[in-house]
Amino acid sequence: MLELQNISKQYGRRIVLRGITLSIPKGEIVSILGRSGCGKTTLLNIILGLTEATDGRIIFDGEDITRVPMEKRGFNIVFQDYALFPNLNAYENIVYGLRNNPTRSTREEVDELINLLDLRAHLGERIHQLSGGQKQRVALARTLVMKPRLLLLDEPLSALDGIIKESIKERIRTIARTFKLTTLIVTHDPEEALTISDRVLILNDGVAAQFGTPQEIIRRPADDFVRRFILSQLEVKRANIGRLFSNETPSRT
Ligand SMILES: Nc1ncnc2c1ncn2[C@@H]1O[C@H](COP(=O)(O)OP(=O)(O)OP(=O)(O)O)[C@@H](O)[C@H]1O
Ligand SMILES: [Mg+2]
Structure with missing residues (x-):
């Protein structure tokens, strides 16, 4: 269980995150969703331990890790640009972290991941x-061989197109289920957040506008911001597809 208690972040006088409180049961997939600049990456980095919160506490499996340094948290992140080593091949990238921790994954476990990610x-x-899509899967495998206690993904799907996106989404879900691995995914795309996650945190300018299941968010948006941000985008898509069937010209999003 990951608990955020009243997390705030200020850069100088600028408040970037304001009183974020939520708890995530083990094995759940949670998306952090919001517009550019609303504080998504900052929140992910605070959980990772790369950035220090100005206020608030982080509790993981009952332990207060607010002041625990990043390398001792046992969390791992896949960055948006994958950050793979260009001079190594895919396999060498996957097992790179095992150089210093050879017992972290067995040969069989590495093999299982390679199969699971179809590499x-x-x-x-x-x-x-x-x-x-292949790079993304290598980046995922490289992170997973280290057996993180928490998996953090910053915009893992935004560089991928349609079918590939769906297949990576499916794999992320399979991994979270198979390893009971709590997974946090940053995204700016409501459709992506609503279809991949067990729960979605919607940030509006550093404030939690809503934290709920995709069904709750669609059926009972917490406020006008959520309604506009989520539903308007989904409705535009639906309307455009509908118009195609009725031979009208789709409107621009
Ligand atoms: N090191 C920093 N110093 C000062 N301000 C910062 C710093 N890092 C982030 N910010 C500010 O905090 C706000 C939130 O940034 P953040 O990167 O978390 O946004 P984001 O939601 O991830 O946006 P995007 O979707 O564009 O990646 C922005 O206004 C940004 O300018
Ligand atoms: Mg970001």
């Missing part, structure tokens, strides 16, 4: 030979 055919390839 068998690409192990000998250099990073520049891989597609975006």
Whole structure:
């Protein structure tokens, strides 16, 4: 269980996060959703331990980790640009972290991940030979061999297109279920957040506008901001598709 208690962050006089409180049961997938600049990455970095909160506490499995340094938290992040090593092949990237922690995953466990992420055919390839979706899967595998206690993903799907996006989404869900791994995903796309997560945190300029299941958010948006932000985007998509069937010209989003 991950608990955030009244997390706030200020840069100088600018308040970036204001009193974020929530708890996430083990194994759940939670999206942090909001517009550019609303504080998503800052919140992820505070949980990771890369950034210090100005106020508030972080509790993980009953332990107060607010002041525990990043490397001792046992969390791991996949950055938006994947940050893979270009001079190593896919396999060498995947097992890179095991150099200093050879007992963290067994050979069989590495094998299982390679199968789960469908990377068998690409192990000998250099990073520049891989597609975006393949790079994303290598980045995921590289993180997962380290057996993180919490998986953090910053915009993991935004560089991918339609079908690939769906397949990575499915894999992230399978991994969270298989390993009972609590997973936090930053995204600015409501459709993505609502379809991948057990729960969604909607940030409005550093404030939690709503924290709930996708159904709750769609059926009972907490305020006008949520209604406009979520529903307007989904409705525009639906209306455009509907118009295609009735031979009207789709409106621009
Ligand atoms: N190190 C910093 N010093 C000062 N201000 C910062 C710093 N890091 C972030 N900010 C400010 O905090 C706010 C939130 O930034 P953050 O990166 O968390 O947004 P975000 O929601 O991830 O946006 P995006 O979707 O564009 O990635 C922004 O206004 C940003 O300018
Ligand atoms: Mg960001």
